[in-house]
Amino acid sequence: MTESPPSITTIYVNDAPRRHAPLATTGVIGWIRGNLFPSVFDSLLTVASALFLIAAIVSLIQWTISGANWYSVTRNLSNLMIGSMQADPDAMNRVNIMTLLLAFGVGISLRAWSRVGLRGWIGIAIIATLMLIIPALISPIPLPPSFITSGSISVVSGSVTEIPQNTMSFIGAKGEPIRLRLASSITPTDAGLAGITAFTDRAADALIASASVRLQGQGRIEEVQRLIESSTTPAPDRATLTTELDALRSINDLSIVDIYALNGPNMTIRLLAADGETVLAEAELTQSGDEFTFTLPESGWYILERTVKAENANTLLEMNGVYPVLERGITRARLDADGQPVMDARSGQPQVVSITQHIRVTDDFLVETPQPKQNGTDVARYLFVNNQYRGERPLDDFLVLHLGPFTEKTRRLLLPCLALIALGYAAMQLLDRSYPPIPPTPKPSRRIVFWMWAIMPILIYILIASTDARSWGGLFLTFILTAVGIVVSFPIGVLLALGRRAEGLPAVKYFCIGVIELVRGVPLITVLFLASLALPLVNPSFSEVPGAVRAMVAITIFSAAYLAENVRGGLQSVPSGQTEAAKALGMNPPQVTLFITLPQALRAVIPTLVGQCISLFKDTSLVAIVGLSDLTRVADTVVAQAEYIGLRRETYLFIAAVYFVFSFVMAYVSRKIEDSGSGVARQVKL
Amino acid sequence: MKTNEMQEPIIVCNGVNKWYGDFHVLRDVTVNIAQKEVVVVIGPSGSGKSTFIRCINRLEEHQEGDIIVDGIPLGNDVRNIAAIRREIGMVFQQFNLFPHLTVLQNITLAPMQVRRQSRAEAEQKAYELLERVRIPEQANKYPGQLSGGQQQRVAIARALAMEPKIMLFDEPTSALDPEMIKEVLEVMKDLAQSGMTMICVTHEMGFAQEVADRILFFDQGRIVEEGNPETFFNLNIEHHERTKAFLGQIL
Numbered sequence: 022m023t024e025s026p027p028s029i030t031t032i033y034v035n036d037a038p039r040r041h042a043p044l045a046t047t048g049v050i051g052w053i054r055g056n057l058f059p060s061v062f063d064s065l066l067t068v069a070s071a072l073f074l075i076a077a078i079v080s081l082i083q084w085t086i087s088g089a090n091w092y093s094v095t096r097n098l099s100n101l102m103i104g105s106m107q108a109d110p111d112a113m114n115r116v117n118i119m120t121l122l123l124a125f126g127v128g129i130s131l132r133a134w135s136r137v138g139l140r141g142w143i144g145i146a147i148i149a150t151l152m153l154i155i156p157a158l159i160s161p162i163p164l165p166p167s168f169i170t171s172g173s174i175s176v177v178s179g180s181v182t183e184i185p186q187n188t189m190s191f192i193g194a195k196g197e198p199i200r201l202r203l204a205s206s207i208t209p210t211d212a213g214l215a216g217i218t219a220f221t222d223r224a225a226d227a228l229i230a231s232a233s234v235r236l237q238g239q240g241r242i243e244e245v246q247r248l249i250e251s252s253t254t255p256a257p258d259r260a261t262l263t264t265e266l267d268a269l270r271s272i273n274d275l276s277i278v279d280i281y282a283l284n285g286p287n288m289t290i291r292l293l294a295a296d297g298e299t300v301l302a303e304a305e306l307t308q309s310g311d312e313f314t315f316t317l318p319e320s321g322w323y324i325l326e327r328t329v330k331a332e333n334a335n336t337l338l339e340m341n342g343v344y345p346v347l348e349r350g351i352t353r354a355r356l357d358a359d360g361q362p363v364m365d366a367r368s369g370q371p372q373v374v375s376i377t378q379h380i381r382v383t384d385d386f387l388v389e390t391p392q393p394k395q396n397g398t399d400v401a402r403y404l405f406v407n408n409q410y411r412g413e414r415p416l417d418d419f420l421v422l423h424l425g426p427f428t429e430k431t432r433r434l435l436l437p438c439l440a441l442i443a444l445g446y447a448a449m450q451l452l453d454r455s456y457p458p459i460p461p462t463p464k465p466s467r468r469i470v471f472w473m474w475a476i477m478p479i480l481i482y483i484l485i486a487s488t489d490a491r492s493w494g495g496l497f498l499t500f501i502l503t504a505v506g507i508v509v510s511f512p513i514g515v516l517l518a519l520g521r522r523a524e525g526l527p528a529v530k531y532f533c534i535g536v537i538e539l540v541r542g543v544p545l546i547t548v549l550f551l552a553s554l555a556l557p558l559v560n561p562s563f564s565e566v567p568g569a570v571r572a573m574v575a576i577t578i579f580s581a582a583y584l585a586e587n588v589r590g591g592l593q594s595v596p597s598g599q600t601e602a603a604k605a606l607g608m609n610p611p612q613v614t615l616f617i618t619l620p621q622a623l624r625a626v627i628p629t630l631v632g633q634c635i636s637l638f639k640d641t642s643l644v645a646i647v648g649l650s651d652l653t654r655v656a657d658t659v660v661a662q663a664e665y666i667g668l669r670r671e672t673y674l675f676i677a678a679v680y681f682v683f684s685f686v687m688a689y690v691s692r693k694i695e696d697s698g699s700g701v702a703r704q705v706k707l
Numbered sequence: 708m709k710t711n712e713m714q715e716p717i718i719v720c721n722g723v724n725k726w727y728g729d730f731h732v733l734r735d736v737t738v739n740i741a742q743k744e745v746v747v748v749i750g751p752s753g754s755g756k757s758t759f760i761r762c763i764n765r766l767e768e769h770q771e772g773d774i775i776v777d778g779i780p781l782g783n784d785v786r787n788i789a790a791i792r793r794e795i796g797m798v799f800q801q802f803n804l805f806p807h808l809t810v811l812q813n814i815t816l817a818p819m820q821v822r823r824q825s826r827a828e829a830e831q832k833a834y835e836l837l838e839r840v841r842i843p844e845q846a847n848k849y850p851g852q853l854s855g856g857q858q859q860r861v862a863i864a865r866a867l868a869m870e871p872k873i874m875l876f877d878e879p880t881s882a883l884d885p886e887m888i889k890e891v892l893e894v895m896k897d898l899a900q901s902g903m904t905m906i907c908v909t910h911e912m913g914f915a916q917e918v919a920d921r922i923l924f925f926d927q928g929r930i931v932e933e934g935n936p937e938t939f940f941n942l943n944i945e946h947h948e949r950t951k952a953f954l955g956q957i958l
Binding site: 599601603606607608609620624 | 792806816869
């Protein structure tokens with residue numbers, strides 16, 4: 022036995038036990054503490070921004086429900102989505118098929134690149150169920166009534182003077198009931214009048230507006246009176262207040278109901294057919310609550326004549342089943358008796374006719390027959406103007422007027438899309454389960470998703486090649502311009518980037534630098550103008566190329582130059598050791614680029630490339646300037662129509678949401694590709 | 708030891724000179740390396756030892772002198788460079804595995820693309836090599852998921868997959884934790900014993916003593932001293948002044 026040497030180190034025998042992290046530093050509480058309330062200043066910021074956010078969201082929702090008029094959106098959905106292609110059913114079908122194809126592709130990609138968790142499916146199921154049941158839930162809600170004014174007194178409200186329109190035309194469908202009623206039960210006083218939330222004609226709108234003003238004036242009178250009687254008010258102020266009180270009293274002396282004699286007189290009603298002569302029904306409404314009901318014998322125009330018996334009296338009529346009428350001009354192919362398009366003898370193109378459609382604002386019911394005439398002049402239709410709906414809209418009116426029609430229209434495409442996404446996902450899941458991959462090979466869905474996105478552009482091309490590029494518009498045009506811009510500019514941009522780095526080939530290198538810097542040195546607008554205006558000057562044959570195609574070329578070149586610089590950044594980020602290792606293995610320069618540098622470079626710049634795609638998607642809105650009707654341009658055209666004047670906020674908010682949703686999806690896809698791909702992301706992740 | 712003076716040398720370096728700009732990194736380096744010889748290159752940092760072995764497979768260009776590998780002169784002829792690189796495998800300090808490819812793909816890429824082997828053939832060979840470097844279970848992982856020692860062993864397997872006649876090691880253990888150095892050195896020893904021609908730049912003196920047939924000592928761009936490990940590390944015999952100082956530091 023040898024004696025062990027004396028220890029000069031300290032050996033700890035009692036191990037400190039492993040414990041859980043303190044509760045307050047992990048999980049939700051830890052996150053909240055660490056991220057929202059780490060310090061006094063941060064807590065203040067959190068509270069302030071939370072208050073701001075809540076206020077903003079609450080007022081946005083409030084405005085959406087009770088203030089905003091979404092007609093410009095709900096009545097123009099297909100216009101916003103595909104522009105003038107909506108006139109051609111064949112083109113519309115092709116776009117629909119394209120959308121469904123893309124949805125199926127999205128389903129496949131979801132499975133290949135990520136996992137949709139239970140929460141994801143629940144979310145999708147909720148959206149689908151809502152779309153399915155919302156129209157059914159909403160259908161029992163009655164449409165709001167209309168209020169129209171008859172009589173002989175012009176209604177003055179502020180600077181506006183409206184003459185009651187005693188004859189008006191409207192449209193209705195066969196078998197629909199209409200119900201007219203004297204409104205005097207609702208409007209015994211100004212308060213009842215001011216509380217009306219419904220469709221109105223201009224004169225009724227002015228009546229309601231003046232009632233509101235008068236009620237406000239009454240409130241002020243009471244306030245001034247209180248101030249005058251108060252002992253604390255100084256004498257000079259009391260004098261001014263007395264003057265104000267006199268003025269207020271003289272204005273607000275008579276109630277609006279009395280001024281226009283709304284509750285007294287009775288009236289006769291005549292319902293005429295579209296010819297302006299045939300009397301379909303006649304009725305006399307003499308006292309409050311008297312009703313006139315009638316079932317429309319056929320679809321088309323009707324004329325409603327009202328006569329107030331007493332002179333110097335107006336009458337407010339509450340109507341159900343009669344709604345404001347929108348006007349829309351469309352062009353479509355002229356058809357012969359057999360339903361075949363008539364060809365123009367000279368140009369060989371189908372002949373086109375312009376048609377004025379009249380659409381009821383509450384639904385899609387429309388007539389194409391012209392507005393009825395009496396004594397040779399048009400009978401003014403029940404006009405739709407932006408202040409048509411009067412008052413703070415209650416929730417049920419929002420549901421039945423806006424949410425219902427919107428859901429009904431969007432679900433026609435969105436529900437099949439959701440179904441196809443689920444179908445694609447399920448198919449891939451089945452495939453992956455039935456053929457579990459042997460580790461070195463990727464799962465089958467990965468390979469399918471690659472080929473699918475390679476084939477997808479060809480399928481889409483086949484689908485839409487036969488449609489007229491001049492008719493492309495709306496979101497569809499935006500989508501096509503973006504997709505072509507990305508897909509075509511990608512290889513060009515990569516080649517430019519590689520060319521710029523080709524040290525051994527100065528000619529190629531400087532050509533690439535020249536192209537990149539030239540294109541990057543001018544705004545996209547300029548490139549678009551060059552393609553659409555300058556090129557036809559150089560060679561007139563260019564003017565026969567559709568504008569959309571010329572814009573595509575411009576966008577592609579522009580995007581390629583920026584892409585080249587992004588890819589070059591990626592190439593520079595690949596460490597030189599990678600090239601050296603590849604060279605040391607005997608690979609030649611093309612092999613090194615293809616298998617080693619480029620894959621790593623592209624992975625490294627996925628976020629930048631997606632950023633570029635997103636900005637390209639939004640930049641396509643510039644094509645409006647060279648006369649193409651992309652989403653933004655269609656929105657511009659919509660709000661320029663007389664019917665939708667004042668609905669800018671609603672329309673632009675909607676297209677902003679559309680742009681946002683698509684940009685968000687692109688960003689989401691990029692994250693998924695980054696997570697699933699290898700390279701930089703994988704090193705960090707696992 | 709298996710120094711074979713009779714054989715034709717597989718690498719001939721004759722008066723190799725190289726400059727970085729105006730800085731003379733390699734000065735008249737002349738050395739012959741025989742087949743199956745294991746040469747360890749040591750020397751202080753910046754002495755040009757890495758540059759020297761990088762010149763042998765043309766990762767660096769030399770400006771003067773001749774380098775002849777397996778009878779092929781190394782010059783600007785691209786075909787010769789390609790031919791020589793096929794003969795030489797290289798292992799780097801930083802491993803330089805391809806992070807976007809799995810271990811298996813790292814190993815099979817070059818055989819399939821350069822040697823035109825079939826996938827099955829290349830994969831079979833790759834599994835053999837992984838067995839040889841003792842990590843067969845890691846074939847389908849990505850480099851980022853492996854430890855440094857495992858990565859370096861994959862790098863060795865990747866180089867071997869091209870069936871090179873010569874292996875260059877450029878400080879293969881310098882970037883590793885002490886605990887992982889051993890596993891890499893074990894693989895290198897196996898390789899040396901299997902008769903591979905090897906040139907190693909390393910700071911592992913134990914490895915040099917045990918495995919090397921010959922030691923080249925570089926200083927300021929030239930070979931200052933060479934000899935077999937027994938004599939080189941023997942402080943009792945006469946050495947170049949620079950060698951003495953270097954050995955004094957490390958032994």
